[in-house]
Amino acid sequence: MVREDRGAGNTPEHGHIEVPGARVGYSTAGSGDPVVMIDTGLWTNGPLVDALAPDYHVVSLSFPGISFANLPGSLRDLASILTLAADKLTEGKYALVGESVAGGVALWQALLAPDNIETLILISPTTVLPIDDPLTAGPGQLVAHPENDAALLPVEPAVAAEIRAILRVGSRDAELEERFGEISCATLAVFGLNDRIVTPEAARLYREKIPNCNISLVYDAGHAIVADRPEALASLVTDFVERRETFIVGRESGLINP
Amino acid sequence: MKASYLGAMGYSRRDTFPTTWPIPPAYHDPETSVRSYQEGIEECEFAEEMGFDWVSFSEHHYSGRIATGTPAVMAAAVAERCKRVKIAMLGQLLPLNNPVRCAEELGLLDNLTNGRLIIGFLRGTPNEDQTYSVNPSEGRERLFERMDLILKALTEPQPFSWEGRYHQFRTVAVWPQPVQQPLPPVIVATRSDDTVRYAAENRLGLGVSFVPPDQMAAVTARYFQWCDEAGWEPQPDQVVYRGSIYLAETDKAAEEWLVRRTGSGPVPGGIAMRPLVTQAISAARAGEEFDLRNVLAGSPQGDVVGVARSLNFIGGPDTVVEQIKEFRDKCGAGVVDLFFQQPGIEHQEVMREIDLFGREVLPRLREL
Structure with missing residues (x-):
């Protein structure tokens, strides 16, 4: 069922998996407790994967490879389909990361499989209060600084249309919003302060409606936070995956000269 | 136009006070110091009585000229004595301070004053950076991040974490939030283009200090243009000019005072600073690169000698009205924030000036 391109340490790096109704492409990196990422294919999450891989088994389910x-x-x-795929590719509970237009499906996964998901991390989710469609954004619209456009991945119009249809971009999911309160896992919603695709003020809605939700604002970052502030996003996500709610407790020493 | 009294709270004996930075604490005499603050508070009260609209406070360190290193403490004390005037924090030196603490102080002040707070953001000069051992070459970046964080902290209704370049706060939930909603008036004190643009794009006011009207006009012209591009028009109260003043009954009396002052100790105007500091400030305002790491503002010996700025307003009431009017006409200034405590001017003289300003100048500013 699984076609594996094995990398070092017998870890499958790329492949696809068959689940009822779909063929899901994936990539993996690292080993350890599992982290499942739902990528939109709008940009590379390389810095995030690189930060997680030393300690975690990162499984990326990427559009348009589904x-x-x-x-x-x-x-x-x-x-439901992505939950089946994640279950097959991981062992035990996992952290789930959904970015941008994939935020909605990640939220549904947290609702449908509460026993499988340890933590939920939403990066620039467009589920509520979207301003624009990231799939049709022009140059410079996804980032705070135009020079960071280089980190974005080109999306052909036909592919964008397909992703838009699959992820119901632009359609409000009222049932999902009404059920935010049922999400029980530790949740982090991350927004770039200079996001022009979804207002960072949406962050408070997640905080208000999801019982165990923290919100984080990334300074000097647009919608594609990983493009503008890769180190900051990687630090934040790895810290939350590791410590969940206790990530708010400082542990950096202020000692200068012992 | 409106007038603001700068509550400098300068140490008395200004006639003999050295123009060095830092002032060695050895100069501090407790009795004189306590009296100085009491006199300063009386001046604020009298300014309110004479019709001033704002009383302002500004963060400066290691100096007896403007002796309010912790301006929020001073503002809180004056706010209990002055019940009508706006309390203008013009302002906190953002590169030096914990921005969450700044936001907490501002939120509390707006509550203590029942919504009379005006917020000011300052970057400060290299000597201020030296106070808290802040790398001055990071001042600009620190300023921008801290402005964003303070504005968010004063407006965000839910606790949030902040992933900045200079700050990582995993829980920000400022209490109390300001009385004025969505935000008290905010003035960004600057002449630098990038910061002026920030003020315009964020619909914030602009403050300019101690320059002649033509220089301020060049700054405000760009500010108004960028405000227009951002789709809004500043109100008069959002353009503030801070200047030094000596007001006498007549022009002749003012000139005689100035002649007496010249060559007899500290000159009126600002704090003397080393030429390198002045060059650094000029370069920053021109948007030029300047290696700030070796800009020594003052040694522990306090051996600084430099050229102080001249007074911005000097003369009798007619002349001073015209001088202030020039800032209204050329620069669009709607508020003038005035520094009265010049070297050689002791408390009773300041009170006389406040009285004269209230009787002869302020009524005519109202008509502008």
């Missing part, structure tokens, strides 16, 4: 026998009827249906 094909379906039939287009899922809803975001919830898509979440």
Whole structure:
């Protein structure tokens, strides 16, 4: 069922997995407790994967590398498919990372599989209060600094249309929003302070509606936080994956001269 | 126009006070110091009585000229004595301070004053950076991050974490939040283009200090243009000029005072600083690169000697009105924040000036 391109240490690096209704492409890196990332394919998450891989088994389920026998009827249906894929690729509970337009499906996964998901991390989720569509954003729109556009990945219009349809971009999922309160895992919603795709003021809605949700604002970052502030995002995410709610407790020493 | 009294709280005996930075603490006499603050508070109260609109406080360190290293403490004390005037924090030196602490002080002050707070953001000069051992070459970046963080801390209703370049706060939840919603008026004190643009793009006011009207006009012209591009028009209260003043009954009396002052100790105007400090400030304002790491503002011996700035407003009431009017006409200034405590001017003389300003100048500013 799994076609594996094995890398060092017999760790599959790229492959695809068949689950009912879909063929899901994935990549993996590192070893340890599992972290599942739902990538939109809008930009490379290399810095984030590199930061996590030394300590975690990172499994990336990436659009547009997911094909379906039939287009899922809803975001919830898509979440069921991705949950099956994640279950097959991981052992035990995992941290789930959903970015941008994949935030909604990650939220549904947290609702559908609460026993599987240890932590939920939403990076620039467009689920509520979106301003624009990142799949059609022009140059410089996804980043705080135009020079960071280089970190973005080109998305062909046809592919963008496919992703838009699969992830229901632009459609409000009222049922999902109503059920935010049922999400029980430790949750982190991260927004760039200069995001032009979704207002960072949306952060407070997640905090208000999801019982165990922390929100984080990344200074000097746009929608593609990993492009503008890769180190900051990597530090934040790895810290939250490791410590969950206790990530708010400082542990850096202020000692200068012992 | 409106007038603001700068509550400098300068140490008395200004006639003999050295123009060095830092002032050696050995100069401090407790009795004189206590009296100085009491006199300074009386001046603020009298300024309110005579019709001033704001009383302002400014953070400066290791100096008896403007002796408010912790301006929030001073503002709180004056706010209990002055019940009408706006309390203007013009302002905190953001590169030096913990921004969450700044936001907490501002939130509390707006509550203590029941919504009379005006917020000011300052970068400060290299000598100020030396106070808290802050790398001056990072001042600009620290300023920008801290402005963003303070604004967010004063407006965000939910606890948040902050991943900055200079700060990582995993829980920010400032209490109390300001009385004025969504935010008290904010003035960004600057002449640097990037910071002026920040003020315009964030719909904040602008403050300019101690320069002639033509120089301020060049700054405000760009500010107004960028405000227009950002789709808004500043109100008069959002353009503030801070200047030094000596007000006499007549022009002749003012000139005679100035002649007496010249060559007899500290000159009126600002604090003397080393030429290298002045060059660094000029370079920063021109947007030029300047290696700030070796800009020594003052040694422990306090051996600084430099050229102080001249007074911005001097003369009798008619002349001073015209001088202030020039800032309104050329620069669009709606508020003038005035520093009265010149070298050689003791408390009773300051009170006389406040009285004269209230009777002869302020009513005419109101008509502008």
